[in-house]
Amino acid sequence: MKLKGTSPYFVRLWKPVAVMALLTLVFARMSGGAFSPPETTGPTQIVGQTLRYALPSGEFVERRFVDDRSARWKIISGPRSGETGTEQVAVRMVSAGIYFVNRVEPLGGTTRSEVYNLAARTVATYVTRPDPEDPLRRIEESSAGRLEIVAGAPERPDASVPASG
Structure with a gap:
């Protein structure tokens, strides 16, 4: 498939870029769409400390x-x-x-x-x-x-x- 007005370089790269974007969305969805918070080793509340x-x-x-x-x-x-x-x-x-x-x-x-x-x-x-x-x-x-x-x-x-x- 030849896209009108595009260079051959663009045609070779759009499929891998589209696949990477799709994989990124799938993995982000699988992980809940967020990074896990860092682990804390101390108290989380300051009141009472x-x-x-x-x-x-x-x-x-x-x-x-x-x-x-x-x-x-x-x-x-x-x-x-x-x-x-x-x-x-x-x-x-x-x-x-x-x-x-x-x-x-x-x-x-x-x-x-x-x-x-x-x-x-x-x-x-x-x-x-x-x-x-x-x-x-x-x-x-x-x-x-x-x-x-x-x-x-x-x-x-x-x-x-x-x-x-």
């Missing part, structure tokens, strides 16, 4: 996520060691076990954004604060490091197993 990591200043902090709007923190090293507090946060799940957490200090205007990867046990932090010498500029700091899961949310007991006692 107590995490320990270094701040950009070098101090270590423990942060417990009470719910998706608040966290309790405690500085465990450095000149502010022992300080504690509760803060309002915005927690958004990026994917299973990966969370974006943001907060703004109401008085100073410092913003702190963090990405927690619970499976890989990593945290990336990004902090901006007003520049005291130029009110139109902000000072930026960022860091990345290891994350330690100190305590997790208690596992929910299986509903099919009766409670003993």
